[in-house]
Amino acid sequence: MAQSVVVDQVSKKFSLHNARTLKQRFVAARKGVAINESFMAIDDVSFDVQEGQSIGLMGLNGSGKSTMLRLINGVLRPDSGEVLVRGRVAGLIEISAGFQKQLSGRENIYLNAALNGMSEAETKGKFDEILDFAQIDKFLDTPVQHYSSGMKARLGFAVAIAADSDVFIIDEVLAVGDPPFKKKCMKRIHEIRSEGRTVLFVSHNTNQVRKLCDRAIVLERGRLVFDGSVDEAAKRLHYDADDDLDPDGSADF
Numbered sequence: 001m002a003q004s005v006v007v008d009q010v011s012k013k014f015s016l017h018n019a020r021t022l023k024q025r026f027v028a029a030r031k032g033v034a035i036n037e038s039f040m041a042i043d044d045v046s047f048d049v050q051e052g053q054s055i056g057l058m059g060l061n062g063s064g065k066s067t068m069l070r071l072i073n074g075v076l077r078p079d080s081g082e083v084l085v086r087g088r089v090a091g092l093i094e095i096s097a098g099f100q101k102q103l104s105g106r107e108n109i110y111l112n113a114a115l116n117g118m119s120e121a122e123t124k125g126k127f128d129e130i131l132d133f134a135q136i137d138k139f140l141d142t143p144v145q146h147y148s149s150g151m152k153a154r155l156g157f158a159v160a161i162a163a164d165s166d167v168f169i170i171d172e173v174l175a176v177g178d179p180p181f182k183k184k185c186m187k188r189i190h191e192i193r194s195e196g197r198t199v200l201f202v203s204h205n206t207n208q209v210r211k212l213c214d215r216a217i218v219l220e221r222g223r224l225v226f227d228g229s230v231d232e233a234a235k236r237l238h239y240d241a242d243d244d245l246d247p248d249g250s251a252d253f
């Protein structure tokens with residue numbers, strides 16, 4: 001089977017931004033505090049994903065999961081190392097990313113679709129399908145700034161799944177959807193997986209990761225510390241069974 005995603009010795013450094021204003025810089029300099037302190041958000045990470053595989057990216061808050069997805073979808077470039085992806089990447093990493101809040105839902109569908117690699121004609125052809133999934137019809141011409149976070153997640157997810165990507169990436173954004181919508185999304189992700197497309201799924205919910213993924217990768221302070229079964233990954237993270245009781249039943253798709 002061919003490789004779908006290759007992450008080869010990738011590192012990404014961020015600045016802590018702890019002295020942003022001139023005054024803060026002046027005070028920091030007087031105190032002898034480092035101004036441009038930085039840290040490794042991703043630190044020499046290597047892994048590869050075969051076509052059709054579903055990988056769960058797990059790790060505590062701030063461990064680098066979203067940053068890793070942004071490096072894979074090309075929003076960020078690595079400082080060193082290389083990320084190779086076969087085909088089109090689409091998905092949803094952050095609810096508001098890619099939305100222009102002054103524009104309507106309708107206009108944002110085109111904008112978001114373009115960011116997911118879709119042409120205008122392709123978006124037009126899939127417009128009804130997107131609306132049908134998002135179910136925000138009444139608010140289609142309302143500026144997105146007046147949308148609830150759940151409505152933005154609906155729209156973002158509906159566009160992302162319409163993109164027919166080879167690699168589908170999805171972050172914890174489903175957390176804001178209501179239970180019926182979450183269930184619908186999980187069902188759709190499962191279908192994407194059954195179609196033989198590659199899925200990269202970020203979640204703290206072991207139940208959901210177990211249902212969707214063949215394999216899990218654990219990041220810890222930017223470093224890859226585990227690559228193997230979902231159950232072993234959860235154990236490594238000390239995620240208890242109680243942590244993912246999944247009270248809304250979204251895992252039962």
Ligand SMILES: Nc1ncnc2c1ncn2[C@@H]1O[C@H](COP(=O)(O)OP(=O)(O)OP(=O)(O)O)[C@@H](O)[C@H]1O
Binds near residue numbers: 015062063066067068
């Ligand atoms: N653009 C940025 N500039 C500076 N620091 C950043 C930037 N983006 C992310 N970070 C930092 O990088 C670290 C990793 O962030 P990331 O969002 O990848 O974590 P995560 O594992 O997805 O966390 P969570 O589970 O909370 O979503 C965090 O400390 C975060 O504050």
